Amino acid sequence: MNKKKAIALLSGGLDSTIAIKILLDQGIEIEAVNFMSPFCTCDRKDGCRHEAKHMSQVLNIPLKMFSTGLEYIEVIKYPRFGYGKNLNPCIDCRIFMLNKAKKYMDESGANFLITGEVLGQRPKSQRKDALAIIDRETGLKGLILRPLSAKLLAPTIPEQEGIVDRKQLLAIEGRGRKDQIALAEKHKINDYLCAGGGCLLTDKNFVVKLKDPDSCDMITIKEASELCIYYTKKREPAEVKYTYQGKDEIIKSSSMPESRIEERMITI
Numbered sequence: 001m002n003k004k005k006a007i008a009l010l011s012g013g014l015d016s017t018i019a020i021k022i023l024l025d026q027g028i029e030i031e032a033v034n035f036m037s038p039f040c041t042c043d044r045k046d047g048c049r050h051e052a053k054h055m056s057q058v059l060n061i062p063l064k065m066f067s068t069g070l071e072y073i074e075v076i077k078y079p080r081f082g083y084g085k086n087l088n089p090c091i092d093c094r095i096f097m098l099n100k101a102k103k104y105m106d107e108s109g110a111n112f113l114i115t116g117e118v119l120g121q122r123p124k125s126q127r128k129d130a131l132a133i134i135d136r137e138t139g140l141k142g143l144i145l146r147p148l149s150a151k152l153l154a155p156t157i158p159e160q161e162g163i164v165d166r167k168q169l170l171a172i173e174g175r176g177r178k179d180q181i182a183l184a185e186k187h188k189i190n191d192y193l194c195a196g197g198g199c200l201l202t203d204k205n206f207v208v209k210l211k212d213p214d215s216c217d218m219i220t221i222k223e224a225s226e227l228c229i230y231y232t233k234k235r236e237p238a239e240v241k242y243t244y245q246g247k248d249e250i251i252k253s254s255s256m257p258e259s260r261i262e263e264r265m266i267t268i
């Protein structure tokens, strides 16, 4: 490994943004990818997609946005590593997204991946043993750098090879966001209203609705409707106007210089 290019998972939340900034400051070339979850709870204009686009512009890095597609619904229905407290199959979800990111990493000639994961922040997928499962199942052991908690984890290959300076990485742990907010202030990143992002699959009330046969006809998120039909064994409603149809959406970025933008919408 001698190049300095990484693919970063950018949700648009504070953690992934800060994680990227730390590596940019080390001179690493970074391209961001965003997986558009239909279950994002960010209620800013255009939801989580807006956040990822906005933060890629703040960081001045290229961004590619990928639809999770209906393939993601299968991950939710049949998680190999089970659910968190509600319908959130977090370990499988991370494996799903990192596998896609790995494919893109190989295509784009990058050497490793960056995520904004923080040890102990999420009980299902951000424990040490869960991170180890994710690394093993994706075949990415040593290639997923988690800058916010890196000093609490085994050195990754880019650290071992001196491509990334481990001394400048962090040892953040737990659910608090005090350290990340301080870093955001330091780096003058101040427009992050959806700091932690959010996922409907972790919402108890949403899950109750999904499992209620009377709800299916009223759900306007295509993927949620699929789940509702699956859980209630109800036939697909005839006339539903969906607000989100990942595969058909065109994503445009606005203010980045033309040469840094590759607009496309793809399901991988």
Ligand code: SF4
Residues within 6 Å of the ligand: 037, 088, 089, 090, 091, 093, 094, 125, 199, 200, 201, 202
């Ligand atoms: S909270 Fe939702 S988006 Fe995040 S890892 Fe879990 S299932 Fe995936």
